[in-house]
Amino acid sequence: MEEAYEYLKANFEITEDDWKIIASKMFEERFKKKDIILAAGEQENMLSFLSKGVLRFFIPTEEDKDNDITYDFMFEKKFISGDESFLTRTPSLYGIEALSDVILYRFTYDDLQDIYKKTGSADRIGRIAHERLFLERSHRLYTFLKFSAKERYQNLFKENPILIKEIPQKYIASYLGITPQALSRIKRQIY
Numbered sequence: 411m412e413e414a415y416e417y418l419k420a421n422f423e424i425t426e427d428d429w430k431i432i433a434s435k436m437f438e439e440r441f442k443k444k445d446i447i448l449a450a451g452e453q454e455n456m457l458s459f460l461s462k463g464v465l466r467f468f469i470p471t472e473e474d475k476d477n478d479i480t481y482d483f484m485f486e487k488k489f490i491s492g493d494e495s496f497l498t499r500t501p502s503l504y505g506i507e508a509l510s511d512v513i514l515y516r517f518t519y520d521d522l523q524d525i526y527k528k529t530g531s532a533d534r535i536g537r538i539a540h541e542r543l544f545l546e547r548s549h550r551l552y553t554f555l556k557f558s559a560k561e562r563y564q565n566l567f568k569e570n571p572i573l574i575k576e577i578p579q580k581y582i583a584s585y586l587g588i589t590p591q592a593l594s595r596i597k598r599q600i601y
Contacts, residue, residue: 454492463512480584
């Protein structure tokens with residue numbers, strides 16, 4: 411849990427007392443590559459700090475389970491959850507899958523509400539974390555509408571070079587809104 415503490419200290423100026431309260435509610439959970447952390451249709455009850463690994467957020471398709479839509483990727487040292495489901499207490503519209511072995515430090519929705527009541531900084535941390543997530547997703551939407559698939563691919567790897575090693579090409583193609591064949595053509599043009 412030390413990684414979560416260092417992240418919070420560096421990004422949110424958390425006090426030692428507030429950390430003790432947060433840490434008392436956290437627990438570690440490990441997942442293997444390809445494990446489903448949250449299935450679409452389940453209610454998200456966990457807020458997690460991604461200590462190690464890569465996650466994929468996806469929207470399942472009814473017609474073909476092998477062609478679901480990759481919605482987002484999450485990398486180490488971030489808080490993650492099925493946000494809409496977590497906040498509204500409704501079933502999740504998307505799933506979360508481990509693309510590598512993953513270590514999460516987690517706490518429940520009820521524990522988070524308790525943390526908010528007992529700490530001076532947790533409300534601010536939650537607000538800032540959600541603002542950052544909103545800005546990231548807003549930027550993704552902008553780039554999706556503004557740039558060509560080739561430009562989106564190039565920008566994606568400038569921002570996240572880990573993608574080349576960690577993420578299967580079919581998920582990258584889906585994330586970019588193109589077919590795997592179109593991604594292959596783009597890669598041939600670039601390399």
